[in-house]
Amino acid sequence: MTEHRPFTSLGTLSRKWLSARLHFRIGNLGQLAHRPLGPLVVWNDDEVAPHSGFGLHPHRDIEIVTWVRSGAITHEDDAGNRARLVVDTVQAMHAGTGIHHAERNDEDAPARMFQIWLQPRAPGGTPRWTMGSCSKTQRDGQFVTLASGDPADVRAGALPIDTNARVRIAMLREGLSMRVALDSPQAAYFVTDHGRIDIAGVRLEPRDGALVTDESNVLIDAISDTDVAMVELLG
Template sequence: MIDVRRADGRYRGGDPAAGIDTRHAFSFGPHYDPDNLRFGAVIACNEERLAPGAGFGEHPHSHTEIVTWVVAGELTHRDSAGHATTVRAGDVQHLSAAAGVRHAERNDGDTPLTFVQTWLAPLEPGGTPSYALVPGIADATPYAVSAAGALLHVRRPAPGERVAVPDAALVYVHVVRGAVRLGDEDLHAGDAARVTGESGLTAEAIGAAELLLWELSR
C-alpha cells in the first residue's frame, strides 16, 4: 500500500512573526490528530524555514531520535552535552535525546535556512544522550539510527533515473526537491509517501530530485 500525503496538507505551525515557518506531517503540539500520530517509528517530520537570525531557544527533548537534513542555508546547533556545530546542506545530524538533553537551533547566517527534521521513537527508553554529524553523506550510503531500528537512505537521482525503494515492512519517503513518480503517483517537493508491504518498488526522477527514504523495521 502507498499512502501519499501532499505538501499542502501539512499542518502549518511555527511563529511567522519571529521568522519561523513550520510545516508538520504528523500530529504535533497544539495540532492533535488521533489518526495521524506516527508511521512506524516516525513520529514527526517537520519542514522548518528560519529567517536570518531566527531560531529555537534552548529546549528539552527525551526518548527521541532526532535526525536533521539541511536543504539550504546553515543550521547552528548547540546542546547541553557541549556540542556546538554548523550543519550544512548534505550533512546528516543525529541527536539521540535518550534520557534527556537540551539544545538550541538557530539560523546565524545571512540567508534563509530550510531543513527537514525527522523524529523517531526509540526501541527502548532512557540511556545516555549522544550526538553525531556526518558531513557530506554520499548518495545511497545508508545512515543507521539503530536505537529506532531505522535506516536513512539519501538519494539524488538524475532525470529519468530509477531509485529502488527498500523492501522493508515500512518505508517513509519524503521528497526534498524535484519530483518523482512512485507507483502511479507523481510526488513533488514536500510530498511524502507511507509505504507498507511493498516489494520491487522504484521511484523514477522527473527531472533532478532529492529524496529521504526511511527504512523502518516497525
C-alpha cells in the same frame, strides 16, 4: 499500498521566524489522518529565518535526525557542545535521559532542514549526538544510509540511532528509474525535496510525502532532478 501526502495538505506551524510543514501529527498540530509510522513520529519540513531559531529547550527519550538542505544551523547543548551544520550535513541525537539544546540560524539567509523524530527501542541512556555528511556525488543515483539502528549500517558509516529504522537519502536525476527494496515489515516514508517523482504509480510534487506499506520493493521514476529522503522501518 501508497498514501500520498501532498505538501499543501500537511499541517502547518508558523512563527515570525519559522515556517514548518508537518508530515505527521504532533499533539494537536497537523492532520488527524497523518498518524505515526511505527517509531517514526515526526517529520518536519522547517525553514528558519536568518538570525533566529529555537532557543535552549529540552528533549528526552527520542532520537532526532536533522538533515540540512540549504543554509546552516548552529547547534549548542547544555553539555558544552557546539557545531555548525551546513548543507548536506546530518546530525543524529540520542536524547536519552534528557538534554537541552538550541538550534539557531546565525546566517544571513534562510535555513531549510528536515527534522525527523523516532521513538527509541528503550528509554534512558546517556545523551549524545554525532554528525556526518553526504555529498551530492555520494548520493548521485543511489540511496545512502545517513543514520540507522542496524549495526551493519553503522559499521558501513551510518550514524547510530537507537531505533528500528534507518534514514536514507538519494539524488535522482531526471529520467532515472530505480527499485528500492524494503526490509521487513516493508514500510517506509518518502519525501521529495525540490523536484518531482513517480513512486509506486503516484506522482509526488516538490516536498510531498508518500507512505508506502506492504511492499517488498518500490519503483521510483524521477520526473525531474531531486533529492529524495526516506525513513525505512526495520524488523
